[in-house]
Amino acid sequence: MSADTTQDRISLHSHTRRVRVWDGDTLLADSTRAVGLRERGYPPRQYLPESDVHMAYLIRSATVTHCPFKGDATYYSTDEHPDIAWQYANPLADMDTITGRLAFDDTILTVHVDAE
Structure with missing residues (x-):
């Protein structure tokens, strides 16, 4: 059995759909330049x-956490919610597309992606 490679495990997809992130009534992010990441x-x-x-x-x-496929992630909190966003400032080479981008915990926040 072969080792799990990043290419087999993770896929990245740039798109222009509007993505908004809400913490209750507070808009935390609004973008049309998101990268969708799917990880098995x-x-x-x-x-x-x-x-x-x-x-x-x-x-x-x-x-700070370490992912063997993406690298080291730093985290961000709000006054009410700890560690609800994370960022890979220096991801592994295959993941350079997500450099400096933030992802959000959609079990706590509302992450809305417009339909195409």
Whole structure:
């Protein structure tokens, strides 16, 4: 059996559908430049450019995690919700498309992707 490779496990898809992220009534992000990431065993995620995120609402947390397929992620919180966004500042080479983009926890926040 061969080892799991990033290419087999993760797919990235740039698109222009509008993606908005809400924390209750607060709009945290609004983008038409998202990259959809699908990773086997995990829900699909939208990675948004930092320039499309209202960073003033987010607080960098001390949490850092390591993914063997994407690299080291840093996390962001709001006053009410810890670690609800993450970012790969220096992802592994195959994942450079998500460099500096943020993904959001859609089990806590509302992540709305417009239909095509």
